[in-house]
Amino acid sequence: METCSDCASGTCPNQLLPAILNGKYLTSGYMGLFSPEKPQGKCSHGGETDLSSSHNPRGGISKDESHSYNANLHKHAVNLASEATMELLEDIRGAIGNNNYLRLMGIARSAVLAFVIDTTGSMADDIAEAKRVAFNIIDSKKGTQDEPSEYILVPFNDPEFGPLIRTTDPDVLKSEISKISPNGGGDIPEMSLSALQLALTAAPSSSYIYVFTDAPPKDTHLETTITALTRSTKSTVSFLLTPQSRSRRALSASSQFQMYYDMALASGGQAIEVSKSSISQATDIIVDTSTSALVTILQCSRDPGRIENFPFLLDRSVSNTTIYITGTGLTFNLRSPTGVTQSNTVVNGILGTIQRVGNLQRIQLNGTETGLWHIDMTTTRPYTIKVMGQSAITFIYDFVEEFKGPHPGFAAIDGRPSTGSPAKLLLTLTGEKGPEALELQEVTLMEVSGVKVSKGTTEKMANGDYLVTVNDVPEGEFVVMLKGKDKTFTSLFQRQTTTLMSQSKVIIKAIADSSMLPGQEFKLSFTVTTNGTSGTYTIRARNDKNIPMKHPSTLSLSGGSAQGTVSLTPPSNTVSGTDVTLTIEAESPGGSDSNYAVLRLSVLSKVTDFTPPKCEIVDVQGNCYSSSCNSSNWELSVNITDGNGTGIESISIQQGSGNFTQRKVEDGVIMVMGLYETSCCSPSVTLSAVDKVGNVGRCSYTMKSSAGSRLISMSLPLWASLLLYSFLRDAFPL
Numbered sequence: 001m002e003t004c005s006d007c008a009s010g011t012c013p014n015q016l017l018p019a020i021l022n023g024k025y026l027t028s029g030y031m032g033l034f035s036p037e038k039p040q041g042k043c044s045h046g047g048e049t050d051l052s053s054s055h056n057p058r059g060g061i062s063k064d065e066s067h068s069y070n071a072n073l074h075k076h077a078v079n080l081a082s083e084a085t086m087e088l089l090e091d092i093r094g095a096i097g098n099n100n101y102l103r104l105m106g107i108a109r110s111a112v113l114a115f116v117i118d119t120t121g122s123m124a125d126d127i128a129e130a131k132r133v134a135f136n137i138i139d140s141k142k143g144t145q146d147e148p149s150e151y152i153l154v155p156f157n158d159p160e161f162g163p164l165i166r167t168t169d170p171d172v173l174k175s176e177i178s179k180i181s182p183n184g185g186g187d188i189p190e191m192s193l194s195a196l197q198l199a200l201t202a203a204p205s206s207s208y209i210y211v212f213t214d215a216p217p218k219d220t221h222l223e224t225t226i227t228a229l230t231r232s233t234k235s236t237v238s239f240l241l242t243p244q245s246r247s248r249r250a251l252s253a254s255s256q257f258q259m260y261y262d263m264a265l266a267s268g269g270q271a272i273e274v275s276k277s278s279i280s281q282a283t284d285i286i287v288d289t290s291t292s293a294l295v296t297i298l299q300c301s302r303d304p305g306r307i308e309n310f311p312f313l314l315d316r317s318v319s320n321t322t323i324y325i326t327g328t329g330l331t332f333n334l335r336s337p338t339g340v341t342q343s344n345t346v347v348n349g350i351l352g353t354i355q356r357v358g359n360l361q362r363i364q365l366n367g368t369e370t371g372l373w374h375i376d377m378t379t380t381r382p383y384t385i386k387v388m389g390q391s392a393i394t395f396i397y398d399f400v401e402e403f404k405g406p407h408p409g410f411a412a413i414d415g416r417p418s419t420g421s422p423a424k425l426l427l428t429l430t431g432e433k434g435p436e437a438l439e440l441q442e443v444t445l446m447e448v449s450g451v452k453v454s455k456g457t458t459e460k461m462a463n464g465d466y467l468v469t470v471n472d473v474p475e476g477e478f479v480v481m482l483k484g485k486d487k488t489f490t491s492l493f494q495r496q497t498t499t500l501m502s503q504s505k506v507i508i509k510a511i512a513d514s515s516m517l518p519g520q521e522f523k524l525s526f527t528v529t530t531n532g533t534s535g536t537y538t539i540r541a542r543n544d545k546n547i548p549m550k551h552p553s554t555l556s557l558s559g560g561s562a563q564g565t566v567s568l569t570p571p572s573n574t575v576s577g578t579d580v581t582l583t584i585e586a587e588s589p590g591g592s593d594s595n596y597a598v599l600r601l602s603v604l605s606k607v608t609d610f611t612p613p614k615c616e617i618v619d620v621q622g623n624c625y626s627s628s629c630n631s632s633n634w635e636l637s638v639n640i641t642d643g644n645g646t647g648i649e650s651i652s653i654q655q656g657s658g659n660f661t662q663r664k665v666e667d668g669v670i671m672v673m674g675l676y677e678t679s680c681c682s683p684s685v686t687l688s689a690v691d692k693v694g695n696v697g698r699c700s701y702t703m704k705s706s707a708g709s710r711l712i713s714m715s716l717p718l719w720a721s722l723l724l725y726s727f728l729r730d731a732f733p734l
Contacts, residue, residue, distance in 0.1 A: 002041025003027045007059030014073070015043060015059050029060055031406060049406045064407065094688035094696040097652050099149050099168075103204050110145075111290045113137060113173070114152035114203050116195045117180060118213035124182045125276040126212045126242055131177050133283040137290045138170040146291040152203055155180055156195035158218055164198045189218035189256075193226055196237065200229040201544040201581035207235045208269075208289045214242040214276075216256035223259060225542050225583050228596035230267040232414070234499045238269035238285065242276045265301055265384065265448075266477070268498020270326055274358030281357040288322055288362075288388070295391045296496050297321075299479060301449050303382035305330075310375040310385055313494035314368075315486060317432070318389040323352075323363040323375070327383035334363065337371025370491060393438065393493055395482055397427035399501070410467070415595045416504040417473075420531055423503070425456070425468040425480065433488055435464025441492075442483040443468045447476050448500055454478075477502045505532030506586050506595040510566075515604040516580070519572030526597065528586045529561040535589040541566050544581045547574075555586070568601075576605035576693075609645045613689040613697035616640070624680035626705040632680040634703045638687060640672040646692035648672055654698070656685035680705065 003025075004015040020027060029045035030038040032052030038044065044053040046060020047067075053060040063081055066074045093101040099110065117123070117130055141147045151173035153165040165176045192213050199209050217223075230237060239260040257271065264271040274282045298312040305327070314321060325332065325344075334342045334351050342349035344361060352365045375385060399417045400410040401424065410426055417423045423445065429438045443466075445454045456470040477500040485492050510526035528537060534557050541551040547568050555562040566584060580601040587594040615638055622634030642648050651672065653660055658678025665671045676685055683703040690696050 001025075004041065004043035004057040004059070006057040010059060011071075012059055015057065029062075033406065045406075047406065091694075091696045094652075094654055094698060095690045095694050098654065103149065110147070110149040110292050111294070112150045112152065112203055112207040113148040113290055114199050114207055114209040115177070116154045116156065116192070116199050116209060116211040118157065118190055118192065118215060119155045119180055119182060120157045120190065120215070121182045121184055122214055122244060123212070123242075126214065126240070126279055127180055127182055129279045129283055130212050131180075132280070133286050134177055135174060137287060138174060141290065142170060148290060150204065152199055152207075152209075153177055154195040154199045156191045157184060158190045161191040161195040162198055164202050166202050188215040190215045191219050192217045193219045193222040196226060197222060197229065197542075197544055200226065200233060200235060200237075201579075203233070203235060205233045205235065207233070208286075208294075209235060209237045210286055211237065211239045211260075212242075213239070214244055217259055220259065222542070223263075224540070224585055224587075224594065224596070226263055227266055228415075228583050228585065228598055229581070230263070231416075231499055231501065232596075232598040234497075235267060236269045236289075236498050237263055237267045239264055239271045240279060240282055241271060241273045242279055243273060244276070266500045268296065268299055268386070268479075268500070270324060270360065270384070270386070272326065272358055272360045274360075278357050281355065282360060284355065284362060285324065285360070288320075291320070291390060293390045293392055293394075294388060295394050296386065296388055296498050297494055298385065298387040299448070299496055299498055300446075301382075301384045302377075303449060305377065305379050305381045305383050307380065308377050310377065312373050312375070312387050313483070313492055314370050314373060314389070315391075315393070315491040315493035316368075316370055316489050317391040317393050317486060317491070317493065318370075319368060319391070321365040321368075321387065321389040323365070324386045324388070325361045325363070325375075325383060326359050327379075327381055328359050329379070329381050330361065330383050331378045333376040333378065335374040335376060336369055337373060338369070391493075392432035393430070393486060393495070395427050395429050395495060397425050397480060397497065400424050400426045414510075414597050414599075415508055416502060418507055418531070419473075419503040419505045423456075423470045423473045425470075427466050427468060427480075427482070429464050429466070429484065431486070437486065437488050438464070439485040439487055440466055440482070441485060442481075443470075444481045445470050445474055445478045446481045446496075447474045447478050450474070450476060452476075453481075473503055475503075504595040505593050506530050506537070506588060508584055508586050508595050508597040510584055510597045510599055512599050512601055515602045516568060516570050518570050518574040518576070518603055518605060521567055521569045522601075524566045524568070524582070524599070525563060526566065526584055527561060527563050528555055528557060530557055530588070531560070532593060533588050533590075534558050534560060537562075537589070538587040538591075539564060540583075540585040540587070542583050543568065545570075545578065547571075547580060551584075570603045574603045576603065578603040607693050609691065609693050609695065611643065611645055612695040613640055613642045613645070613648055613691050615687060615689050615697045615699035617699055617701055620701065620703070622680070622703070624683065624703050624705045629679060629681040629705070633677065634680055634683075635678075636676040636685060636699075636701055638674045638676070638699050640674060640687075640689045640697070640699075641669055642689075642691045643669060645695070649690050649692045651687060651689045654686040654688045655700075657682040658685065660687065 003020050007015050029043045030052050031045040031050050036051040036055045038052040044050055044060040046053045046062035061073050061077045063077045115130055151167050153176055241257055261271040272282050332344050336351055342351040347354050352363045355362045398412040400412055402410055429435045431438050443456045452474045454470050454472045454474055456468040459467040480497040482495045507529045512524055516522040536554050536556050539552050539555055547570050549568040551566040552564045555564050582599045582601055585596045618639050619637040624632050624634055658676050660676050662672050662674040665673055686698055686700045688696055688698055
């Protein structure tokens with residue numbers, strides 16, 4: 001079907017054919033980067049890089065640049081594209097809710113409570129403590145800004161693990177965790193990493209996950225997969241370990257738990273070894289991190305340990321500062337900006353309170369003194385240090401690579417950045433008063449176990465974004481350290497990432513351009529390249545839903561590059577909307593280097609319902625007066641239906657602070673009758689109705705206020721009106 005007319009002059013006001021406009025067809029412009037060929041009669045994108053715009057039908061709009069030939073429609077096209085993008089984002093927001101949307105966009109920083117619990121017979125004390133701390137967090141933080149936005153629970157033993165319980169309802173978590181009881185076991189190890197994989201793929205990015213166990217992992221083949229997932233999600237994993245011999249052959253705790261220590265360090269977490277009788281003292285760390293707006297100010301590790309001074313900067317926005325130091329037989333001094341010191345032997349000192357349990361020392365600072373603090377380590381034993389607090393000032397980041405073409409830009413790297421080229425980061429500063437109140441001064445890559453610090457050059461971009469280029473990247477594992485100034489208080493601040501990163505000579509590229517269908521084979525191509533050792537590379541692929549799949553076990557990179565295919569076949573009874581996390585790993589000959597790609601896939605049945613639910617406002621009751629909004633209320637009644645569609649899945653308040661109640665009425669077509677009640681201080685409301693395939697319908701209303709004082713009046717209650725309407729409709733059908 002032809003869509004455009006020819007524009008020989010280059011300044012045609014509208015090239016779209018009347019049939020396209022009258023039929024309201026969706027069309028787009030073709031972009032010819034390497035050839036001017038395009039289907040007959042089709043529109044072109046336009047612009048200097050579009051070769052097809054010189055072939056009939058000539059012309060184009062090009063939203064990217066304004067030229068003489070597209071000036072009439074350029075601004076209109078830009079505005080239309082922006083409106084379409086906003087409409088899509090609003091649909092996503094309406095479908096998943098405000099809290100999930102803010103987390104998706106990297107804005108919300110509410111806590112997620114995630115437990116992975118060993119349920120074998122020797123874990124009775126640990127399970128009881130996990131229940132206690134979970135109940136305490138739920139009860140103490142309900143209704144506050146620190147209330148967790150989501151709860152995740154994964155039990156495991158051997159050979160079982162799961163099921164995954166994921167909920168936003170704290171009462172559901174209470175019920176599920178109450179069902180856990182110690183049972184069986186007696187041998188080691190356990191399926192801890194399989195359970196942790198479920199938690200990592202289910203939890204939102206930047207979550208804190210806690211593993212309770214007294215046994216080493218049995219499924220050690222998942223070590224690299226867990227590392228890839230923690231790096232990809234930037235989640236922090238901590239282990240609460242209560243070692244005891246559960247086998248005839250006693251094992252050294254340090255050797256059997258070493259993998260847990262490595263994983264904790266790589267993700268920015270802690271590995272805490274305690275006795276079963278003292279585990280209740282160690283769970284304070286869970287309470288610490290079950291709060292909103294957590295930031296990491298300093299994190300480092302030394303193995304072997306050495307005598308060293310660690311400075312860290314506290315600014316005015318930071319509160320509830322806590323220091324965690326792990327290791328055995330450690331000695332250190334804490335020094336304030338004014339020179340006051342406190343030894344680790346002083347439990348209740350002038351600077352803070354020190355709590356010791358197992359290999360952990362937890363220091364809570366007493367005050368909020370700002371400036372440069374110091375931790376003076378005076379030991380040669382291995383140790384880790386982590387300084388955390390609560391603050392609105394933070395940053396989000398990605399390692400990126402530049403791409404060219406007609407729409408150049410930067411794309412996030414899915415895996416480790418490449419060795420042999422500068423590392424580029426795209427980061428965004430956020431704060432209570434917006435990015436304009438913050439000034440970025442320095443970004444460095446700092447070796448977590450060494451002394452090398454590589455400073456980057458920064459380029460300020462739009463909306464608080466910065467492009468950072470680091471030419472001399474550390475060879476080992478590193479973290480990102482950021483320093484800046486809060487211009488509101490002229491206060492200097494320091495922030496650091498928790499997830500360890502390193503470079504690799506191996507690169508994996510994989511792009512999923514469609515979703516999977518239940519019962520059908522899905523093929524995904526991937527490419528492995530290297531600027532290092534050629535030869536035969538080991539390929540591993542795993543998914544968190546155990547969907548049957550096939551992939552090559554090796555690839556030969558004799559020419560520096562090779563291509564492979566992963567095939568997945570979801571069972572025909574797979575629920576539509578199932579998320580699948582696929583991890584592809586490539587390891588060089590000898591295992592000296594590796595990299596990974598983590599892809600989020602979806603299993604979706606074929607969608608035929610594209611019509612959103614219909615939301616109709618049927619009545620508004622109440623009077624609002626500008627002089628006294630607190631003493632006045634108003635209410636809105638709606639009828640919501642999905643007609644012959646897939647049915648209503650959920651209804652939520654997208655805007656407004658009132659209460660919404662609903663009931664279903666069946667009369668051939670299921671209709672939801674809803675009542676929204678609120679104070680006149682909240683005059684606007686938007687209700688979002690989502691059907692079972694994600695189409696979103698909305699009702700919006702703004703209650704206008706009247707001048708003068710409130711009048712006392714009587715009105716028929718809304719529910720009575722609705723019931724009367726239903727009765728009359730049944731008694732006197734049309």
